[in-house]
Amino acid sequence: MKTYSIALIPGDGIGVPVIDAAWQVLEAAAARANFKLEAKRFPWSCGFYKETGSMMPADGIQILRGHDAILLGAVGWPAAVPDSVSLHGLLLPIRKAFVQYANIRPHRLLPGVEGPLKSGGFDILCIRENTEGEYSGAGGRVHVGTPDEVAVETSVFTRKGVERILRFGFEQAQLRRKQLASVTKSNAQRYSMVFWDEITEALSAEYPDVEVKSYHIDAMAARMVLAPESLDVVVASNLFGDILTDLGAAIQGGLGFAASANICPDRTSPSMFEPVHGSAPDIAHLGIANPIAAIWSAAMMLDHLGQAAAAANIIKAVETATARGVGTRPGQDRTDDITAAVLSALT
Ligand code: NAD
Ligand code: IPM
Ligand code: MN
Numbered sequence: 001m002k003t004y005s006i007a008l009i010p011g012d013g014i015g016v017p018v019i020d021a022a023w024q025v026l027e028a029a030a031a032r033a034n035f036k037l038e039a040k041r042f043p044w045s046c047g048f049y050k051e052t053g054s055m056m057p058a059d060g061i062q063i064l065r066g067h068d069a070i071l072l073g074a075v076g077w078p079a080a081v082p083d084s085v086s087l088h089g090l091l092l093p094i095r096k097a098f099v100q101y102a103n104i105r106p107h108r109l110l111p112g113v114e115g116p117l118k119s120g121g122f123d124i125l126c127i128r129e130n131t132e133g134e135y136s137g138a139g140g141r142v143h144v145g146t147p148d149e150v151a152v153e154t155s156v157f158t159r160k161g162v163e164r165i166l167r168f169g170f171e172q173a174q175l176r177r178k179q180l181a182s183v184t185k186s187n188a189q190r191y192s193m194v195f196w197d198e199i200t201e202a203l204s205a206e207y208p209d210v211e212v213k214s215y216h217i218d219a220m221a222a223r224m225v226l227a228p229e230s231l232d233v234v235v236a237s238n239l240f241g242d243i244l245t246d247l248g249a250a251i252q253g254g255l256g257f258a259a260s261a262n263i264c265p266d267r268t269s270p271s272m273f274e275p276v277h278g279s280a281p282d283i284a285h286l287g288i289a290n291p292i293a294a295i296w297s298a299a300m301m302l303d304h305l306g307q308a309a310a311a312a313n314i315i316k317a318v319e320t321a322t323a324r325g326v327g328t329r330p331g332q333d334r335t336d337d338i339t340a341a342v343l344s345a346l347t
Pocket of ligand 3: 242243246276
């Protein structure tokens with residue numbers, strides 16, 4: 001029987017219960033589709049940092065490399081460990097080391113979910129550059145603590161990095177409604193963002209079947225609220241994509257519904273699947289975290305592993321549950337009840 005080895009990193013806060021939920025659904029879906037998933041659980045988290053002084057062991061990346069995919073909950077517990085330490089010690093190095101340059105985040109309303117907008121008919125695929133740009137980590141501080149202090153955080157955009165994420169966007173658009181929105185801020189940022197616009201323009205000749213439009217990030221933020229149905233595939237830099245996808249989560253009913261996949265497109269290393277949301281310290285331990293974002297991310301993982309039918313079964317089960325109202329009442333629906341409803345809707 002085909003067997004996949006999955007590295008589970010539940011992480012902090014609600015990462016733990018939502019990964020438990022996703023794993024239950026994954027196992028049930030795999031059993032129905034005649035393949036096997038083997039989990040290896042890694043307790044890497046802020047608690048692990050408190051015990052060991054690091055977010056993951058020194059050979060953590062090597063350990064993960066041996067798996068077919070990684071399923072991650074959330075990282076960060078700012079009351080115990082500064083975010084600048086925890087995220088740079090676990091989540092961000094994984095994305096970079098495994099060249100997971102395409103972060104895919106779908107935004108649409110599941111049946112029964114009421115978003116905040118009048119318009120419900122949107123289906124957006126955000127593609128976020130995931131390895132460079134504003135998250136390059138280049139920078140520093142001088143004259144620390146003095147009135148002359150200066151802090152610099154340099155965005156690094158490489159031709160290779162920009163070209164590959166834009167190509168990925170064009171290819172995704174070809175599989176969908178053939179519209180690509182490329183997001184920059186080239187009116188103000190005249191080096192990196194003009195560079196991005198130029199590459200978009202040059203590549204568009206190679207994808208004549210895709211209609212490409214360039215938007216500034218500020219205008220795109222407004223468009224996602226006012227006319228989200230006008231958008232198909234949206235491609236943006238690391239930071240712009242980060243912000244737009246919390247906005248996307250908001251219009252799809254909240255962070256509890258927003259899934260994501262950190263893809264290494266050439267498959268030279270494992271891809272990682274995780275909900276868009278964080279550890280939600282404000283509701284951790286209350287038993288009310290919505291596991292749907294994590295379950296949807298798990299379905300994206302199965303799809304990536306070549307188990308499209310099992311992935312579709314999970315998505316259909318989630319839709320059956322939400323159509324009945326399950327998971328659509330934030331603060332009232334319990335994690336366990338939502339998980340049970342999805343499990344019982346699997347076919
Ligand atoms: P957050 O996403 O954890 O929470 C924002 C708000 O959304 C909170 O009110 C929370 O209760 C709510 N929320 C989030 N997910 C939910 C769910 N599944 N069900 C119901 N409500 C949900 O963002 P934050 O508060 O800015 O960050 C908390 C910590 O998580 C920080 O350490 C941050 O750096 C980290 N973080 C990690 C990731 C990640 O690991 N991928 C992503 C975002 C934030
Ligand atoms: C996300 C998160 C991370 C990011 C943080 C926690 C570093 O917000 O996955 O969207 O900005 O990429
Ligand atoms: Mn984010």
